[in-house]
Amino acid sequence: MVDVAVVGAGQTAFGQHPGAMKDMWSEAVRACVNSVDGDLSLSDVDEVFLGSTAFGGGQLGNTAAYLAEHAGMAGVSARRVENACASSGFALRDGWASIASGRADLVVVGGLETMNDLTPERKRYWLGVSGDTEWERLAGLTFPGTYALMARRHAHEHGSTHDDLVHISVKNHAHALDNEHAHLRKAVPFEKAAAGAMIADPLTLYDCCPTSDGAACLVLASADLARSLTDTPVWMRGSGAASDHLALHDRPSLTTLPATKKAAAQAYAAAGIGPMDLDMAEVHDCFTIAELLATEDLGLADVGEGGTFAREGRGRRNEGRTTVNGSGGLKAKGHPLGATGAGQVVEVFKQLRQQAGPRQVRDAECALTHNVGGSGATCAVHIFGRDRA
């Protein structure tokens, strides 16, 4: 297999974006191209993989062609990759695979979502489209409810508390203060987060990520090409992906996401490392309970100990062994569904190149991204390294 590196990464700010879909995508592509050290011509790109749920249906079909052309890649093979919130995590995997297999040398991976140009009613309608429609949705569930069911069951089985979840929220808000791209750049005191308005019992407002606009773009290159473009490539050391039952009622447990475990096992094996080797992890915290479960499923905490991990602040930037969501995570950096997975890699790219400014994770050499679709029906895990051994 051909070694693959990320040689460029850029994104828009996540949050309320005033522009149109094309504007956002162009901004992310421009930031990405500007981050490449050498001369990069987009006309040399072999493939474009664009993650998006096409939220709102504004450009539901042929989204990738629509956007590739606009960003100077007319004629390039392009397709939209859709796996709910894990769309660009899987677009990344597709980009990696196309280079690793020798089929391509230069690939653009992107993610984009426009969510805040819809009326509140229409927005709400679209937020529930990635769960099991016939049986879950019509039992009243959208994702806040789905993750609330997981939180309550985890508390029942393992004794985690809502305060544990509040610690995650407070941490991620604190991390986002230093992130110029974050949707919510405000510190939230523990007492305020603990007393948030109820959304889906036991989850409150401060347990839920915001609804964000945003775009992110990555350039992947084969090893030889990467070395010609930069002296500091970020190597993709492991790629893992898996799927699981879409519907909660088909799962044996609500306190673990098997797709995360399977994808992580693949990625760790490919990279030849374990969770103890990670300096940082950008995990999919669409809800605080999702981060708690991720710390267990990725092996950062023992099974049932995710609450303790959060309570003891082991994921705080530069305090524990592994910084968890040093960017602010989905909770505070924001969650523009299809852009989230690529956005996680933008953060890793900066961190491993020591370009993250005030939020720099000390001596970051090894990083993981964890991107989940819906309530865990899909998951992509990637591991990155600063230097190739």
Add this chain to the structure above:
Amino acid sequence: MTASRTFNGGLLSEVEGGLLLQSCFRVNGAPAFAPDADHTTMSVDVLEAWAASGCPLEVAPLPDGLDRDVVLTSLPNLVEAASSTVRLHLFDHAVAVVNGEASEPKGWPTDGAIDLDPEMHANLEHAWALERSLTNVSQGAYVSDRTHRLGMGARLGLSAQAGPTWPPRGADVDGHPLSGGGHLQPSGTVYSWTRLIAAGAPSEFALRAPLLGGLTSMVIDLDDGPRGVFLHADGHDANVDIGHRVRLVVRRLYAQDGVLRYGRKALS
């Protein structure tokens, strides 16, 4: 008429030759249906009570005013026979199943009665009317009429695929038949639950969830093995917790394309 007891969220009493089920809901002292109930759901309820009392489920042809598909699908063992003297009688917010003739209920039990706020009740009636109009179109996700009809046996009669697997998956790659798992018992235990605020409700519930103050959803471990996700029945106290026992009753779920769609909801 004997003293009433609660059954499937209604007030059940024995009358001469049969059973009478009256709604326990009141608006300004007058009887009313539960927010998600009607004659169709109460007919299923009283026939389930009839079957539970050991009587055979063979009745004269069902009267007008019911959704026959819903009643027959909810009660897979129900047989309509022209020769049967057991009849279903629809009254004002009450239903009786009687061997012979039945008369209009003369009184309404007060024990177990639940008062509905008149304004909320009127708004819910209006919401159902809006929801049933053809101009009400759900967005973002959609269950087609065909998909809904294919799932009715599982949704109402709890028919399972061999295993038992519920809900049935349809034809699978191993060729397992859709049927063969029998009909599951409508009872189970709460595995997890949540109460979602109205703003988070799926679009199918957008008109009524604000009036109901949100939706309570539960993952239920069915007594026959499989697990399912269910709403709590509207109007009743949804004071549930993990480990609580629930019974699954037929209620209105929502309306789509001008048609009311029914399913099982949990009642604690």
